[in-house]
Amino acid sequence: MQMANLRINAERFNATLQSTCSKWGALAAPSTGMCRLTLSQEDKEARDWLVGNIFAIRKGADATKKKPIGMGSHMDTQPAGGRYDGILGVQAALEVLRTLHDNNVQTHCPVALVDWTNEEGARFAGAMMASGVWSTKSSTPLQACWDVRDNDAILMKTALEDIGYLGSTPCDYRENGLECHFELHIEQGPLLERANKSVGVVTSVQGMKWYAIRVTGIEGHSGTTPMCDRSDALVTASRLIAAVRDAALTTGLGVATVGVINSDTSSQATIPAGVDFIIDIRCSTDEMVDQLASAIFKAFDAITMEEGNGTAYEIKRTWGLPESQFHQTCIDSVRASALKEVNNDQIMDMKSKAGHDSAWTSRVCPTSMIFVPSKDGISHNPNEYTSPEHCALGAQILLQSVLHYDEQVHKGVY
Amino acid sequence: MQMANLRINAERFNATLQSTCSKWGALAAPSTGMCRLTLSQEDKEARDWLVGNIFAIRKGADATKKKPIGMGSHMDTQPAGGRYDGILGVQAALEVLRTLHDNNVQTHCPVALVDWTNEEGARFAGAMMASGVWSTKSSTPLQACWDVRDNDAILMKTALEDIGYLGSTPCDYRENGLECHFELHIEQGPLLERANKSVGVVTSVQGMKWYAIRVTGIEGHSGTTPMCDRSDALVTASRLIAAVRDAALTTGLGVATVGVINSDTSSQATIPAGVDFIIDIRCSTDEMVDQLASAIFKAFDAITMEEGNGTAYEIKRTWGLPESQFHQTCIDSVRASALKEVNNDQIMDMKSKAGHDSAWTSRVCPTSMIFVPSKDGISHNPNEYTSPEHCALGAQILLQSVLHYDEQVHKGVY
Incomplete structure (x- = not known):
C-alpha cells in the first residue's frame, strides 16, 4: 500500500470522538457542551480509557530514531466548553495510531500521541501548563505548577495523585523528547468559515500577556456615605474594564479581554474597597502586545486621575506567551498533506489567535498546526461545533x- | 433617688463594649475591626454571654403593663465591620438594665433588651431580617427567611439550630409585643461630626430599594473572537455600574451603590456571558427612590442600545424598605433626655440614611432612635470609631x- 493513499476511518473517528465526550464530562442534554476540567474525575476516566498515560508511543522501524513524531493536544475543557477544543486533536491522534495499526504500517520514527495536561488553565490557573513545563521555557517550572491550587484549595500535585496521573516520567523535552510536534485543532474563530476555507496551515501563534489589576478604594456604608465622599473601587474598576475594550477597538492592535472579576465585599450595603480583575491581551507580535498594554494603562491613568475619587490601581504581570514562529519543515508537511485532500483554494495560511501547547513545543522541536473551521467562530462555549467532515479532514x-515528516526524516531531508 | 438623676456607669459600659468585641469576632490586631457574621460561632458566644436569648426582659411594677419598653439593636457585623454599628445599641441596653438593677429602680412597664438577628444581611441576604419578621410588615416572612442560604449553602434555619438560637417564642409583635422601641446607634455618616454636634434625634429613616441586575452576552474565546464580534456581558455591566454612580450624582436625588458583582465565568480566557450585580438605592422619600431608579434604568437602556453589542439586561426587585416616620412621643422622649445632658446647640434632628431595625418596629409600635457621631463618617469598615464619651452620652x-417614656405611660400621657 502506498503511504500517500493511507486513509483514516472517518466514521470510527467521529463516533469515538462523540461517544467519549458523551461519556466523560458532557453537560446535560440537549447541550452538547463539555465540562471536563483538568484532573477531574471525568478527565481521569477519559485518560484511563485513552492510554493510561499522557504519552502513547508506537514504535518505529529505525532503532536509531529514539524520539517519536508527536501528535499532541489536550482532553481537558473549559467549565462550559465544547467537544472539539483540544479533544479533537487527541482523538485524531488516536485515529492516526489506529489507522497505522490496522494497516500494519511500519513508520521509520516512533509516533506518539500526547495528551497535554491542563491546557485550559480553567481549574488550575496557568494555561498550557504541562507543555510549558516540558519545554522548560515557561516561567512556571514543575514545582510551581504542582503548588497551584484550584478554587477548592486543592493542590495541583494532589489532584494529579488523586486521579493516579502524577507519574514518574520526567516532564522535560531533554529526557523525553519529540522529533517534531503536530497539532490538529479547531480554529476557535470565524476566519476560515468567513473565507469559505476548509483548512488552515498555521504558521505562528500570536503573543499574549495577562495582567492582574487590583483597584483599591475605601470601604463605607452604602446608605450613609455621600456620593461625593466615596472612593468606590468597583466604580473605578468598571470604568477601567470599559476602557480595556475601548483601547483595543481604538488602537486596532489586537484583542483585550477581562474574563474574571472579584470584589472583596459580598455585602450589598458596603461600598467596595478592593476589586481584582485580569486583563488578557493578544496581538500578532510581542511589540503590539506591549503597545496595546501601554494604551490601556495610559487610559487607566487618565481615568483614575479624572474620575477615580481617590481610588488607586496596581498592575502585576502574571503570565505570558511570547509570539511563536512555527517550523518551515512542519508547515511544509501540513501544506503538502492538505493539498492531497483539497484544492489550494480551500487552504489558508494563518496565525493562531489562541494559545496552544504547540506554542511551547515550537520552542524545542519543529512544530506546526492544522486548523479546521469552527461554526460561527464559537469556542469556549457548549455550542462549539465543527462538522464530522471537517474533523475527519483534519485527522x-x-x-x-x-507520514510526510517521517519520510523526509528517512530520506535525510529533515 | 430622682429618676432624672439616674446615670449609667460609663466606665463599665465602655469596658464591656470593648472587651466583648475583643473576645468575639475581633479582626486581627492592630485592627479594631469586627467580623461577627450573624449566627456564626462568634455571634453565638456573644449571645450566650449576653442573655441566652434575643429578648431580655426586666419586670416592671405595673402588672397591667405586659408589653416592655424595648431597647433594641443588633450584635452581628459586616465581614469587615467595626465595634459600634449595632453592638453599641445592645451594649447600651445592657448598661441601662445594669443601671436599673444596681439602683433598684422599679419601672412601671417592663423594660427589654433586644438583640435583633441578622440586621446586616451580610451572611444571609436580606438586611433587618428578624425585626422585619417580627413586625409582620416585611415582604419576607419567617419561612422564607429560614430558607435563605449563605455562600456555603447553609440554610438560615440550620444556622439558628446550630448555634442553639432557633427558639420556640413566636417572632411576631402580636404575640411578643413592645410598648415602644428605642435604639441607640452610631450615625455611620459624617453629618453630626461636620456640624460639630453630639446627638442626633432621629425622626425618620430614608426609603431604600435593591435591584438585582443580570447582564447576558455570548461566551467566547478571548483570543480568537474579534473585538467587533463580541457580546461581552462584563463590559456592558461595567458601563452600567459606572452609570449608576453618574445618575446618582447628576440627579442629586440620593445615593446608589453596587456592592456585589459576580461573573459566570472563572476563566481568564473566556468572554463573560453572564454577570450579576445588585443596586442599592436610598433617598429621603419613596418617590425619590423611584425617580432615581428610573433615571438609572433610562441610562441603562441608552447604554445597551448604543454600546451594548447585543448584550441585554434584566431587572429584578429583591428587597426594599419604605421610608419610615418615627413616632412623636418617642422623638420627644429622646429630645427631652438629650437636653438633660447637652445644650440644644449640640443636638440635631436628622433622617437616618441607613436602614435600622427601628424602621420595622416603627410600623407596629412607637419608635425613635438616638444617633451619636461616627469619626470621619466611616462605618462598615474596621476603622469605624465613636469616642467612649459619645458612647456613654448615647447610653x-x-x-x-x-425612664421618660415609662413615666409618661404611668401618668397616662402616652
Whole structure:
C-alpha cells in the first residue's frame, strides 16, 4: 500500500470522538457542551480509557530514531466548553495510531500521541501548563505548577495523585523528547468559515500577556456615605474594564479581554474597597502586545486621575506567551498533506489567535498546526461545533503530515 | 433617688463594649475591626454571654403593663465591620438594665433588651431580617427567611439550630409585643461630626430599594473572537455600574451603590456571558427612590442600545424598605433626655440614611432612635470609631428616654 493513499476511518473517528465526550464530562442534554476540567474525575476516566498515560508511543522501524513524531493536544475543557477544543486533536491522534495499526504500517520514527495536561488553565490557573513545563521555557517550572491550587484549595500535585496521573516520567523535552510536534485543532474563530476555507496551515501563534489589576478604594456604608465622599473601587474598576475594550477597538492592535472579576465585599450595603480583575491581551507580535498594554494603562491613568475619587490601581504581570514562529519543515508537511485532500483554494495560511501547547513545543522541536473551521467562530462555549467532515479532514491531514515528516526524516531531508 | 438623676456607669459600659468585641469576632490586631457574621460561632458566644436569648426582659411594677419598653439593636457585623454599628445599641441596653438593677429602680412597664438577628444581611441576604419578621410588615416572612442560604449553602434555619438560637417564642409583635422601641446607634455618616454636634434625634429613616441586575452576552474565546464580534456581558455591566454612580450624582436625588458583582465565568480566557450585580438605592422619600431608579434604568437602556453589542439586561426587585416616620412621643422622649445632658446647640434632628431595625418596629409600635457621631463618617469598615464619651452620652440618653417614656405611660400621657 502506498503511504500517500493511507486513509483514516472517518466514521470510527467521529463516533469515538462523540461517544467519549458523551461519556466523560458532557453537560446535560440537549447541550452538547463539555465540562471536563483538568484532573477531574471525568478527565481521569477519559485518560484511563485513552492510554493510561499522557504519552502513547508506537514504535518505529529505525532503532536509531529514539524520539517519536508527536501528535499532541489536550482532553481537558473549559467549565462550559465544547467537544472539539483540544479533544479533537487527541482523538485524531488516536485515529492516526489506529489507522497505522490496522494497516500494519511500519513508520521509520516512533509516533506518539500526547495528551497535554491542563491546557485550559480553567481549574488550575496557568494555561498550557504541562507543555510549558516540558519545554522548560515557561516561567512556571514543575514545582510551581504542582503548588497551584484550584478554587477548592486543592493542590495541583494532589489532584494529579488523586486521579493516579502524577507519574514518574520526567516532564522535560531533554529526557523525553519529540522529533517534531503536530497539532490538529479547531480554529476557535470565524476566519476560515468567513473565507469559505476548509483548512488552515498555521504558521505562528500570536503573543499574549495577562495582567492582574487590583483597584483599591475605601470601604463605607452604602446608605450613609455621600456620593461625593466615596472612593468606590468597583466604580473605578468598571470604568477601567470599559476602557480595556475601548483601547483595543481604538488602537486596532489586537484583542483585550477581562474574563474574571472579584470584589472583596459580598455585602450589598458596603461600598467596595478592593476589586481584582485580569486583563488578557493578544496581538500578532510581542511589540503590539506591549503597545496595546501601554494604551490601556495610559487610559487607566487618565481615568483614575479624572474620575477615580481617590481610588488607586496596581498592575502585576502574571503570565505570558511570547509570539511563536512555527517550523518551515512542519508547515511544509501540513501544506503538502492538505493539498492531497483539497484544492489550494480551500487552504489558508494563518496565525493562531489562541494559545496552544504547540506554542511551547515550537520552542524545542519543529512544530506546526492544522486548523479546521469552527461554526460561527464559537469556542469556549457548549455550542462549539465543527462538522464530522471537517474533523475527519483534519485527522486525515494529521496522518499524512506524520507520514510526510517521517519520510523526509528517512530520506535525510529533515 | 430622682429618676432624672439616674446615670449609667460609663466606665463599665465602655469596658464591656470593648472587651466583648475583643473576645468575639475581633479582626486581627492592630485592627479594631469586627467580623461577627450573624449566627456564626462568634455571634453565638456573644449571645450566650449576653442573655441566652434575643429578648431580655426586666419586670416592671405595673402588672397591667405586659408589653416592655424595648431597647433594641443588633450584635452581628459586616465581614469587615467595626465595634459600634449595632453592638453599641445592645451594649447600651445592657448598661441601662445594669443601671436599673444596681439602683433598684422599679419601672412601671417592663423594660427589654433586644438583640435583633441578622440586621446586616451580610451572611444571609436580606438586611433587618428578624425585626422585619417580627413586625409582620416585611415582604419576607419567617419561612422564607429560614430558607435563605449563605455562600456555603447553609440554610438560615440550620444556622439558628446550630448555634442553639432557633427558639420556640413566636417572632411576631402580636404575640411578643413592645410598648415602644428605642435604639441607640452610631450615625455611620459624617453629618453630626461636620456640624460639630453630639446627638442626633432621629425622626425618620430614608426609603431604600435593591435591584438585582443580570447582564447576558455570548461566551467566547478571548483570543480568537474579534473585538467587533463580541457580546461581552462584563463590559456592558461595567458601563452600567459606572452609570449608576453618574445618575446618582447628576440627579442629586440620593445615593446608589453596587456592592456585589459576580461573573459566570472563572476563566481568564473566556468572554463573560453572564454577570450579576445588585443596586442599592436610598433617598429621603419613596418617590425619590423611584425617580432615581428610573433615571438609572433610562441610562441603562441608552447604554445597551448604543454600546451594548447585543448584550441585554434584566431587572429584578429583591428587597426594599419604605421610608419610615418615627413616632412623636418617642422623638420627644429622646429630645427631652438629650437636653438633660447637652445644650440644644449640640443636638440635631436628622433622617437616618441607613436602614435600622427601628424602621420595622416603627410600623407596629412607637419608635425613635438616638444617633451619636461616627469619626470621619466611616462605618462598615474596621476603622469605624465613636469616642467612649459619645458612647456613654448615647447610653445615658437611652436610659433617660426609657425612664421618660415609662413615666409618661404611668401618668397616662402616652
